Amino acid sequence: MITATDIADRLGAASVGDPKLTERIPLETANKAYEAMRAMVEDAIGSAIPKVSGVSEKLVDYEETNREEALEHARQEAIAAAVRAGADESTAEIIDSEDVPLAYYPGKTSRIRVKTAGDLLMKH
Structure with a gap:
């Protein structure tokens, strides 16, 4: 059996x-x-197989770093974090993204936060 x-x-x-x-x-x-x-x-x-998530959060000054490059870097970091936590990279997707300007910081500083989730990687 x-x-x-x-x-x-x-x-x-x-x-x-x-x-x-x-x-x-x-x-x-x-x-x-x-x-x-x-x-x-x-x-x-329902879908009982858990999703595994990853997050990237950082402060970025857009006077020093291109916005699109910073956002893409944060996306890649969040995916990498999910994969390190056990997610299947091929299923990882962005589930939440924030780009909040911070007036109380110098320059054009924003807080970027990206969260990803993917299916649990089953090791064969």
Whole structure:
């Protein structure tokens, strides 16, 4: 008998007990079982697979840095943060972005905040 925990362990999504015990499960079988489990969970309680997020927040003086370059750099930093947290880079997307001018700072300073989220990367 193969359990959901065995499948997660075989695919590297969990580390339970002795990994040698699940090595006998063919990857093709494990992947098909995982997709079936995922579909069952999503059908029962919506999208239950968590999103992983990343944030970049910084102060930028637009007199020293080009606005579009600063925003793009913040986007890339937020995606990288999500990937470091376990997100699948191919699914990472911007979910929130702020560019707020700060009158109490010198120059043309703004606070840039970008948040991204992506699907949890399943290690195979």
